[in-house]
Amino acid sequence: MIGLPDHITACLFDLDGVLTGTAALHRAAWKETFDPLLVARGLPEFTEADYNNHVDGRPRFDGVRTFLLSRGIDLPEGPPDAEPSDDSVQGVGNRKNVLVQQIIAERGVNPFPGSVRYLDAAKKAGLRIAVVTSSANGEAVLNAADLSGYVEARVDGLVIAERKLHGKPAPDSFVAGAEALGTAPANAAVFEDALSGVQAGKAGHFGFVVGVDRVGQADELRAHGADIVVTDLAELLGDL
Ligand SMILES: O=P(O)(O)OC[C@H]1O[C@@H](O)[C@H](O)[C@@H](O)[C@@H]1O
Numbered sequence: 001m002i003g004l005p006d007h008i009t010a011c012l013f014d015l016d017g018v019l020t021g022t023a024a025l026h027r028a029a030w031k032e033t034f035d036p037l038l039v040a041r042g043l044p045e046f047t048e049a050d051y052n053n054h055v056d057g058r059p060r061f062d063g064v065r066t067f068l069l070s071r072g073i074d075l076p077e078g079p080p081d082a083e084p085s086d087d088s089v090q091g092v093g094n095r096k097n098v099l100v101q102q103i104i105a106e107r108g109v110n111p112f113p114g115s116v117r118y119l120d121a122a123k124k125a126g127l128r129i130a131v132v133t134s135s136a137n138g139e140a141v142l143n144a145a146d147l148s149g150y151v152e153a154r155v156d157g158l159v160i161a162e163r164k165l166h167g168k169p170a171p172d173s174f175v176a177g178a179e180a181l182g183t184a185p186a187n188a189a190v191f192e193d194a195l196s197g198v199q200a201g202k203a204g205h206f207g208f209v210v211g212v213d214r215v216g217q218a219d220e221l222r223a224h225g226a227d228i229v230v231t232d233l234a235e236l237l238g239d240l
Contacts, residue, residue: 004236
């Protein structure tokens, strides 16, 4: 049914990069945040590979920590209300959030047409639908894309922080999404564009992991745990 094995009764969709084109906006905000820190230390600029390997899919402050570690930069943690100008992990994360909200407001949120068609098909097929995103801006993005009507349960960055869940690549946020729908992981499909996200799907033993390749990393998505890789969700409907 709609490109999924028969035992699948629920779909757990990542948001940025799977349902909406906002992954590129997050990437732009991260680059604008990290480049001055790198340049000041004489290090190479933030690349797409840095984003894909260290930041994409992870909760905001995990992304800061993982990337800084990859470049050997040690910043103090700082308090959660650190000023966006503060050179601490919390300050850098807060700075990125100011930037991403500006960029989203300027460029707008566009759902992928193939993803909207897939959501329609999933709903028609009677599959349960949840969104599992590390973004604390998830609700605003879903609303801006006019997709909230499809979503029966949402696990976002705010929920992850509040419940102290381990972020992707740990499976916990997807497990919480399946739980919210009353579905066992074995009967749920995970849809992810991030390497950390397909890794989470595999680690949680979900029934099917769909890798969504928006940036030419199909092999990496497979190596991190995707059972199948598509470039557009409508491919699963078999009519592209
Ligand atoms: O900073 P936010 O909006 O809470 O988002 C956290 C992360 O959310 C993920 O969905 C994105 O893939 C990441 O790029 C982003 O950093």
